[in-house]
Amino acid sequence: MRGGERAPEAAGDTLAYAELKAFEGRAAAVAGRGKDPVNASMIRHWCEAMGDAHPAYTGPDQVAPPTMLQAWTMGGLSGHEGRSDAYDALLALLDGAGYTSVVATDCEQEYVRALRPGDSITFDAVIESVSERKTTKLGTGHFVTTRMDVRADGELAGTHRFRILKYAPAKKHGVAGERGSAGRREAVGRRPRPVINRDNAGFWEGVAAHRLLIQRCGDCGVRRFPWLPGCNACGSAEWDTVEASGEGTVYSYVVMHHPPFPAFDPPYAVGLVELAEGVRIVSNVVGVPYDKVRIGMPVRLEFLRVDEELELPVFRALADAASEGGS
Structure with a gap:
């Protein structure tokens, strides 16, 4: 930006x-x-x-x-x-x-x-x-x-x-209410680019390779996310990474209605997902209507290509949970 x-x-x-x-x-x-x-x-x-x-x-x-x-x-x-x-x-x-x-x-x-x-x-x-x-x-x-x-x-x-x-x-260009139309998609435009710095570059390199990497303290072993230069449990600057399995559950969520932003098309659900590895990540919950997302819903990691340059980790509701939410 x-x-x-x-x-x-x-x-x-x-x-x-x-x-x-x-x-x-x-x-x-x-x-x-x-x-x-x-x-x-x-x-x-x-x-x-x-x-x-x-x-x-x-x-x-x-x-x-x-x-x-x-x-x-x-x-x-x-x-x-x-x-x-x-x-x-x-x-x-x-x-x-x-x-x-x-x-x-x-x-x-x-x-x-x-x-x-x-x-x-x-x-x-x-x-x-x-x-x-x-x-x-x-x-x-x-x-x-x-x-x-x-x-x-x-x-x-x-x-x-x-x-x-x-x-x-x-x-803004295009006609309001043309959701899904070519004109609407053109108006939406590109997503904002993530801010990549020396502290989180490894995370985004992992995303590019379709790997969700979690930091692990080299001294006390505590896993952490988002990426930080030092451990928030013991303060150590030593760390390595573990790859997330991709399994998780919705720990909390919000539904975004406002404000409208050219790169997004509200309403949509943003979840705080608790991974099987014990850390939490904020991302979109997909594969289920935004009003059917529920706390405790099982989800699985996938990678969404939003344009020619950018892929993002998102979480898809599993089939059983999605059908229950829609019933």
Whole structure:
């Protein structure tokens, strides 16, 4: 999503890129302060929501999960006083040029030290980059990346990079309601590309070979998914992989109705599938109407080619379960 060709003349064609480029390096937030110190209650809520029972997150030597880094900086509905005029001016400039929609695209975090209950959180943020105009399936716009340095009691604890796309929505073509027609299929277009990085490249190489690979810790043997650079049970950076058998059951699911997106055709079911190997994966449940998916339904892995470049792992309801669901 970060790439893309130059957009045709459209919204924002009067906005010189130099105007946006001038914001790079300017502050996005100055002397921001977390509204609460690091505390056990928030850690507990986070771990319960994530299903993370690592013993490091409880007990007398408790630390916060590293992925909570941004959580301590969030300002809630009332926001933060430290947000800069420069960042507001950049967003206003993009709004004025017609890029009035926004979507978060990705984030990156680097961890320097653990956060512990009682730590007082402060932060500063900078507008790190503003891209040239890009065309995506959502529309034409500019990617804005901010970098936040998070400190605990004045000591650098980590860095959080956050990227958004400010865009003018693409015009939709075709007639609504033409599900299954050639015109509808043309309007749907290509699926978004997965973000592949050094931490998950092996997973996608496995998918290309029709293998669903699960990481296994080289020290404690715990299996994990999605792929991570270190074990969330013992912290070891050593690991190998095991290939999933493909058998699983629907642990939970949602049915997506809204918002509509050019690459998808709602409603459809998205399942949290528990594999026989004990890990869970989010993917589509196919082979059964979306309103017949049920918790506990047995499913089997298959690979779906969605276009000439991309295949994805999906899970097909087994025949017996599908017939029961349709009865």
